[in-house]
Amino acid sequence: MKSVAILLSGRGSNFLALSDAIERGEIPARIALVISNIESAPGLQHAKDRGYKGLFIPSKGRDREEFDREVVAELQKERVDVICLAGFMRLLSSYFVSQYPTCIINIHPSLLPAFPGLESQKQALEWGVKTTGCTVHFVDEELDHGPIIVQRSVPVLDDDDAEALSHRILEQEHKAYPEALKLICEDRIKIEGRRAWIVGG
Numbered sequence: 001m002k003s004v005a006i007l008l009s010g011r012g013s014n015f016l017a018l019s020d021a022i023e024r025g026e027i028p029a030r031i032a033l034v035i036s037n038i039e040s041a042p043g044l045q046h047a048k049d050r051g052y053k054g055l056f057i058p059s060k061g062r063d064r065e066e067f068d069r070e071v072v073a074e075l076q077k078e079r080v081d082v083i084c085l086a087g088f089m090r091l092l093s094s095y096f097v098s099q100y101p102t103c104i105i106n107i108h109p110s111l112l113p114a115f116p117g118l119e120s121q122k123q124a125l126e127w128g129v130k131t132t133g134c135t136v137h138f139v140d141e142e143l144d145h146g147p148i149i150v151q152r153s154v155p156v157l158d159d160d161d162a163e164a165l166s167h168r169i170l171e172q173e174h175k176a177y178p179e180a181l182k183l184i185c186e187d188r189i190k191i192e193g194r195r196a197w198i199v200g201g
């Protein structure tokens with residue numbers, strides 16, 4: 001059984017999807033800790049309401065590595081195996097990534113490598129793509145960059161605006177993230193270069 005931490009900065013709907021799947025017994029994991037760098041993040045409140053250990057660690061105005069060292073110290077205290085970034089609005093330092101090689105995953109609302117960074121749904125609409133989606137990937141030091149674990153596609157409709165498209169992508173995020181975490185917690189992912197393979201197909 002893996003010990004999982006979730007790092008978030010906002011709404012926390014992906015945290016809820018992961019926690020639902022874990023509580024239903026679909027993923028061999030326990031949530032050891034939820035950390036937010038934003039005190040008022042609804043996701044942090046959801047975590048506390050569900051009885052998880054929830055910590056606010058302020059990041060504003062602080063050196064990136066100083067903040068990361070404080071986060072890593074908390075993760076080590078709880079002997080965390082896997083870290084899920086779920087709307088965590090910070091790039092991780094090389095120190096953080098080096099402490100948890102291939103143990104940190106993120107969800108992004110586009111089919112990477114298309115539309116990294118902010119407002120991916122708006123970028124997709126502006127570019128005029130017909131299909132977009134979401135990606136769960138390993139985290140390295142570059143933004144939205146590491147090996148891809150799971151992707152789910154979403155059609156872009158003619159009358160979509162950013163809100164409608166984001167909503168349909170989010171529905172797929174809530175399936176893709178538990179699916180990816182389950183594969184990791186079952187030790188079914190092998191990484192070779194940029195490619196993450198599912199062991200056993």
Ligand code: GRF
Binds near residue numbers: 008011015170
């Ligand atoms: C999601 O769209 C996720 O893909 C992106 O940030 C958003 C977080 O939403 N990284 P929530 O806080 O999980 O509801």
